[in-house]
Amino acid sequence: MSIESLLDHQCDVYRLVSREPKHDYALPIEQPDKYTDKPIAVGVPCHFEEVSQDVIQGEPETRILHRFRVTFLPDADVKLHDRVEWGGVSYKLKKPKDVRGHHLIVTATRSEPL
Secondary structure, three states: OOOHHHHEEHHHHEEEOOOEEEEEEEEEOOOOEOOOOOEEEEEEEEEEEEEEEEOOOOOOOOOOEEEEEEOOOOOOOOOOOEEEEEEOOOEEEOEEEEEOOOOOEEEEEEEEEE
């Protein structure tokens, strides 16, 4: 059985364009990350596996945090802070881990208000 047959999902990959914080009155202002308008890769074979789902109580709202373990082929063009869309939902990628040149494992997270 090959790794390709185990990757039963497909996602689109978007690359981070800029992450420079703006300053106002010498204080940094949190800006949303800017990604490419069009995906750099479409229909990338992958497999999403849910790791955890947490509810975070905070002010002014409660948030939900999803974590997934995503498996890619070893030649997939995924990097730290890339954004992937799978099933109409966006996830941010952490640093990819190469598993002996066989496949890549990446943690993907999503945080949104309840």
